[in-house]
Structure formats: C-alpha cells, structure tokens
Amino acid sequence: MTEVTFYLSSKVGDGVRQALAWRIADKALKQGRLVYVHCQNEAHARQLDHDFWQSPKTGFLPHALHSEGQAPVILGHGPDPGEHHDVLINLTDQVPDFASRFQRVAEMISGADNERQAGRQRFRFYRERGFPVTTHELG
Template sequence: MTRIDFYILEGKQPADGRVIACRVAEKAWLTGHRVYIHTADEREAERLDELLWTFRQGSFVPHQKLEAGIPADTLTPIHIGWGGEPEVHDEVLINLAAEVPLFFSRFQRVAEIVPADEQARQQGRARYKFYRDRGYPLETHTLAQG
C-alpha cells in the first residue's frame, strides 16, 4: 500500500514548497529512488525545472521536464510533469498540485508538500482527508522555517 508523507511548512516567513520538493527529490534520488514530481501546470513545471539546478549551492539533481511528443528518458531518475499520468517511475511521487493525482496509488510513496498560506493549508487538509478516508498510512512532518 502507498505510504503518504505530509510535509507541513511553518514559520514567520513563508517557505517555498518547491524548494522543499527539491530537497525531498534530491534525498530520494541519493538513496536510490526514482521520482516523479507532479505540478499543477506547465509553468510550475518550468519553475521547478530551473530550481532543481539552483536550489542549493553545488547541487546536481539529474532530471527531465516532460514535454508533449518527447518520450521520457527512462534512465533519468527524476521527472517533472503535470496533467496526465507519467509514463515511467512508480517509486516516489512528490505532489505540488492542489488535488490528489488520480494515479497516486501506483507509487510506493507520496510526498505531499503543504506551504504555510491558508489556501494551501485548506487544500492540504482536503488531500489528507482523502487519503485517511481510504485507509492509507499517513505520516506528518512539520518543517519550521525562519
């Protein structure tokens, strides 16, 4: 059964959920996992694509932003996409969209990033309830920021 981890961002200064997603993706990749990062739209995927190169000094996180008509590189350990179901990868899903992706259950683990703003919190609560009501094992991690 898919394990669901919620990363709740707290603090005086709002943290960027994309940076946390980069850290989670990097950690998963360094421990040998393949990752799919699901974004709300193409613009968000582009931002994340750029951020994976710059989020930490000296970091190198191999990834591919999925594009229509271009096949996914099966050797690249991290893919970024939006909309439909990914062609490859079924280990770690990082969800940055407001809704639960329909394909989440094919993954071994789902990481839900919940920023500190009220709208994101409400969306996060709805996703938490969705998983809980279906009996998925849930873990919550609070990340204090500045």
C-alpha cells in the same frame, strides 16, 4: 499499499513548496529511488526545471521534464506520469488520480492558509481511503 507523507513547513512565500520538493527529491535520490514531481501545468513544470538548475548552489539534482527525456527525477504534469511508480512528489492542490500507482507519495505544505486548507482536504482524502498517512514538521 502506497505510503503518504505530508511535509509541513511554517514558512510562507513563493518557492517554499518547491524548496521542500527539491529537499525530498534529493533525499529519495540518495536512497536510490526514482522520483516523479507532479506539477500544476507545463508552465509550472518549466519554472520548477529552471529553479532546480539554479538552486541550491551547492547541490545538483539530476532531473528532466517528462516530455524531454529521462533522469532519476522527472518533472511532469497532466493525467499520465508514464512508467513512474516509485516516489511521487505532489505540488498540486488535488490528489492525482494515479497516486495509488506509486510506492510513496510526498505532499508539500507551506504555512500559507490556502495551502494548509488544500492540504487538509488531501489528508482527509488519503485517510478516508485507508492510505497510511504520516506527517513531518520541517519548521
């Protein structure tokens, strides 16, 4: 069954969820896992692609847009993640229909009130459907 982990940060502001996604993707990659980062839309995926090339300045995360190639970390959007099924990092406010295809799902939650509320709804969704759910406070 799909394991779901919520990563909670008290930080607020643009880029908090993206920074968490980079951190979790890097950790998963070091464990030999493949990662699909689910974005809101194409513009969000392209912005995340740009951000992943820019920071952090001391690291590199091999990634590609879903529509443009293969890499250990894929940035995509829409209803079909392709052949991916290992680790899903969800950066949208809804649970993707395909979430149960993945072995692990990571939900990024910042300290912003609207993100916390949307995160609570996703938490309830997973819990009500019997997914094992854990949380990690990251500060």
